[in-house]
Amino acid sequence: MAKPAVLTHPESLKRPAGPSEYAKDPVNASMTKAEKIALYTKMARIRHFEQRCIRIYQQGKIGGFLHLYVGQEAVAAGTISLLGKNDHIITGYRDHGHGLMVGMGMNECMAELTGRVTGCSQGKGGSMHYFAPDKNYWGGHGIVGGQAPLGTGLAYAVKYMGLKGSCLAYMGDGAVNQGAVHEAYNLASLWDLPMIFVVENNGYSMGTSQERSTAHPGCLAKRAEGYNMAWDVINGHDVYEVRAKTALALKRAHEESKPTVLEIFTYRYFGHSMADPDKTYRDKEEIKEYRDKKDPVLAFEQELLREKVLTPELSLKINEEAMAEADKAAVFADESPDPTVADITKHIYWEEDNRGPDTTSRGTIIFE
Amino acid sequence: MAVISYREALRAAMREELKRDDKVVIMGEEVAQFNGAYKVTEGLLKEFGPKRIVDTPISEAGFIGLGIGASMLGIRPVMELMFWSFSYVAFDQIVNNAGNIRYMSGGLINCPIVIRGPANGGTNVGATHSHTPEAILASHPGIKVVCPATPYDAKGLLKAAIRDNDPVYVMENTILYNDKGEVPDEDYIVPLGVADVKRVGTDLTIVAHGRAVITSLKAAEILEQEHGVSVEVVDLRSIRPLDEETILASVRKTHRALLVEENKPFCGVDAQVAYLIQSRAFDELDAPIHRVSSIDAPQIYCKRMEDQQLPDVNRVVREALKVLA
Structure with missing residues (x-):
């Protein structure tokens, strides 16, 4: 089995050298060596998981859509690495990175992609619909922007229960033109909800560039001003910067119960989904430029090498282990059974799956 | 109470x-x-x-x-x-x-x-x-x-x-x-998926839900008073879950069914109910199933016409008599 190139390829050496200006931010400076290695390891795992997904997709084992997160890893990694037990997240359909970051296993994630009963949603959700509510991860949602009101509801519930927590609702740059997102912005600000809207701006809503899709006052985040909300913009290629600026928004949510819009500039290396041949709306040179000079995983690796937190040997080991883990997950997904025909009609209604003397429903609810 | x-x-x-x-x-x-x-x-x-x-x-x-x-x-x-x-x-x-x-x-x-x-x-x-x-x-x-x-x-x-x-x-x-x-003054619930026989009868089953139940009860009274027909009115109460057994039990008793709803006819609730009756009680039927729905158009503003667009008592009585003919 051919292995993809290790991340420490020579191209990475061409990156402009120099430490992140956010390395000394308290939220980063206070990280232990082990925490930094763990964060890098998670980013590398997301990268290798998805690169493994490409091969499985090309083998025809993944149906439907496969929206890859490759290139955007620092966004999920930086933001989620800050969260505590009453902080919740919800996202759109580009949801694998967030799932792995909250601690979902590669096996359950890979098996969901191939539609197996061992998948995180037992083969009922697919790539766009990962869920891990036990890890405060509420999906994985297929309709652009539809998760923004749901996330606002999670923040509402946190506040209603008197907990010091928050909800981060992730979306792409295309989602900012959906009405549901604007309605969520208004409610979050109107009701002072501990909410962070994270706009992962990769420049393209599918094949339509930001310039061709969105009227805005200089940046997408600034639209928050129309709703009397705080906002910030972040270089999403620098995980330290993502952490530093997200920490301020989290503080605002926790201490003041106020919402924030964060626009994080990032880039995806592959098409909108694997069904996108990626030939009509951007140059290969542009992709190469980002890959070579701004890759967030390589950038953090270089950062940690400079800090002498990582060594080349340790980095190689981390990457090889992540690849091996992804390989094993691929085998697990291959060997797992499908759901059965009887499974098709399970998990539709709680009351039906748990029908008994105490349930409130009778009669026919699944029809022939 | x-x-x-x-x-x-x-x-x-x-x-x-x-x-x-x-x-x-x-x-x-x-x-x-x-x-x-x-x-x-x-x-x-x-x-x-x-x-x-x-x-x-x-x-x-x-x-x-x-x-x-x-x-x-x-x-x-x-x-x-x-x-x-x-x-x-x-x-x-x-x-x-x-x-x-x-x-x-x-x-x-x-x-x-x-x-x-x-x-x-x-x-x-x-x-x-x-x-x-x-x-x-x-x-x-x-x-x-x-x-x-x-x-x-x-x-x-x-x-x-x-x-x-x-x-x-x-x-x-x-x-x-x-x-x-x-x-009732005391705590109670009506479980979802349980229909209610709002009027007991022997000659014709009317299945309805929502305000169509009230319309059907008035029609049943007229049918009894003026035509000597005993009508049973089944109120679905719940659309999904659906109490199929109560509908079927009534039809097996009366052998005739009229379905009344305020929806437009195409793909209305009663399309499903009609399918249910024919698939599980076909041999019990002495007449084709009839439906009364709203007249199939966007809701008209004119009050006099809207009252006619919706199923009214007269239309239910007329259609019931067709099923009974």
Whole structure:
């Protein structure tokens, strides 16, 4: 089995050298060596998981859509690495990175992609619909922007229960033109909800560039001003910067119960989904430029090498282990059974799956 | 046993459930300070305060979605839609999110939300405010829909809906809000999916739901008085789940069926009921099944014509006599 190139390829050496200006931010400076290695390891795992997904997709084992997160890893990694037990997240359909970051296993994630009963949603959700509510991860949602009101509801519930927590609702740059997102912005600000809207701006809503899709006052985040909300913009290629600026928004949510819009500039290396041949709306040179000079995983690796937190040997080991883990997950997904025909009609209604003397429903609810 | 209005019965259901469970929240446009566009929530803000009774902006996709998200974390929101017609701007939330979240998560997440409000024609407000989406919504697995016709059922079904762990959409009728009926003083629920035989008869079964039940009961009285026909009226009460056995038992007794609903005929609830009867009681039928629905057009504004567009007593009587011929 051919292995993809290790991340420490020579191209990475061409990156402009120099430490992140956010390395000394308290939220980063206070990280232990082990925490930094763990964060890098998670980013590398997301990268290798998805690169493994490409091969499985090309083998025809993944149906439907496969929206890859490759290139955007620092966004999920930086933001989620800050969260505590009453902080919740919800996202759109580009949801694998967030799932792995909250601690979902590669096996359950890979098996969901191939539609197996061992998948995180037992083969009922697919790539766009990962869920891990036990890890405060509420999906994985297929309709652009539809998760923004749901996330606002999670923040509402946190506040209603008197907990010091928050909800981060992730979306792409295309989602900012959906009405549901604007309605969520208004409610979050109107009701002072501990909410962070994270706009992962990769420049393209599918094949339509930001310039061709969105009227805005200089940046997408600034639209928050129309709703009397705080906002910030972040270089999403620098995980330290993502952490530093997200920490301020989290503080605002926790201490003041106020919402924030964060626009994080990032880039995806592959098409909108694997069904996108990626030939009509951007140059290969542009992709190469980002890959070579701004890759967030390589950038953090270089950062940690400079800090002498990582060594080349340790980095190689981390990457090889992540690849091996992804390989094993691929085998697990291959060997797992499908759901059965009887499974098709399970998990539709709680009351039906748990029908008994105490349930409130009778009669026919699944029809022939 | 008190005699109260349909509106008061709904309010009593919410008040009792607000007291029983502190996770219950009432939310919607004008439900708090304004006391409800139709006064269903009147007095609840004063009694329970602004944390439990929440006014929303006119933003159905936003606040319904917010309620769905909150329900995933264990809040039990009871959302008021001023009209079910307004659900159409929140359709992605109501159908895609509330209806699919349990399924797509392989049973990991529940959505115990109630959405309630009027869904009826007959109020002279034109096509945009007169939709009856029970058939549209009930066609989505994952969603439950109930349509109470009496104060007793309104209270019992709403209480059951609030305690139910799935999304339940309660479709009320503004024309029924002032109708009065007996409602027990003690706690009770009407389980979802249990039809009610509102009138016992032997010659013809009328199956109806919502205000069509009231229309059918009036028609049954005329059929008995003027034509000597004994009519049984089965009130579905719940569209999904559906009490198939009560419908079939009645048809097996009377051998004739007339289906009455205020929906437009195409893909109405009664299309499903007709299919059920022919597939499981075909040999019991002595006549073809007939239907009375609204005349198939967007809801007309003109009050005199709208009254004729909806199923009225005369049309039900005429159609019943055809089934009995």
